[in-house]
Amino acid sequence: MTTIHSLARPEIVAIKPYSHAAWLPTLTRLHANEAPWRPAGDDTVAGLNRYPEPQPAALVSRLAQLFGVDAQQLLVTRGSDEAIDLLSRIFLRAGEDAILQHTPTFGMYQVAARIQGAGVVDVPLQRSQQWQLDPQRLLEAWTPNVKLVYLCSPNNPTANRFSEESLHSICATLSGKAVIVIDEAYIEWSGTPSFARFLPRYDTLAIIRTLSKAHALAGARCGALIGRPELISLARKIIPPYAIAQSTVEAALRALQPAAVAESNQRMQQLLEERTYFAQRLGSTSGIEKVWPSDTNFLMIDCADPQHILDKSTAGGFIVRDLRGNPALSTSLRVTVSTREHNDRFLCSLEAP
């Protein structure tokens, strides 16, 4: 039994997956009860009347190349949200297991754990330490029923990334005892390489990636779970058989052609410059007390009167994220960096009388 199998729910290890319609594209399909005509408005190459390829090979291979891993180390998911959901279902037994997460962080880790009936252990990041991860405190909070440890780097909503040294110290201690999940949704904005290059070193490391942010495909719902092949085959057993819509497969493959990636990289570069500009301007806006440093495509701001800033935003036609639900962020809001035009209009609306 591998380490991944010993951490997984035994019923998932034992489950026999649904046997989907065979994928033999050279033969005419009379085996999946599909309509033989295309629906109105269908502009896909393969046809929306057909079930899509389960784990589309071309997309798996392109994403693996993009993320610097082998195809057997990657599962395509409906956004990274689905990767989080799959991990919860594979590893968390209701009423017994738990996740460990730093707070504040992305809300779906704990929602997915609670849907599964599992516990949530929080380790608060400290404002006084600029929201940096304290590996020692996190390790002290680990207990054997903690099966998933989420590290969001760069972190949503605090916008900072964690040092590789701190990630290594957690992996070195917990590898084999829990699955360490590093969520790299915003890594493209951080100028640092993916931690996926350490998959050979740590048995139970998992990385989640998404095309929603830097690749501008949030509406397509496309992400990836990356890990050892044992983990990927367990996830493959439980993901719904035709999870990735054909329109998504084709849109992602188009967006990942070399010329399109070069263009995205250029846009990302521009957005980084815009982030510097926007951060400076927000920092000198009345009522904004602090703009936190950012390794992401958003800025977390602390406000003297957050409700006033929210009201001004709405009056100017903008919506920003209210973070006050988290007691550690009682004066904070999160603002996405956008185009110069949007950013300037937003700044103007804050200054409007």
Ligand SMILES: Cc1ncc(COP(=O)(O)O)c(C=O)c1O
């Ligand atoms: C840290 C983090 N992880 C994962 C996600 C989910 O992204 P998606 O499901 O679009 O890939 C988000 C979305 O905002 C996020 O901020």
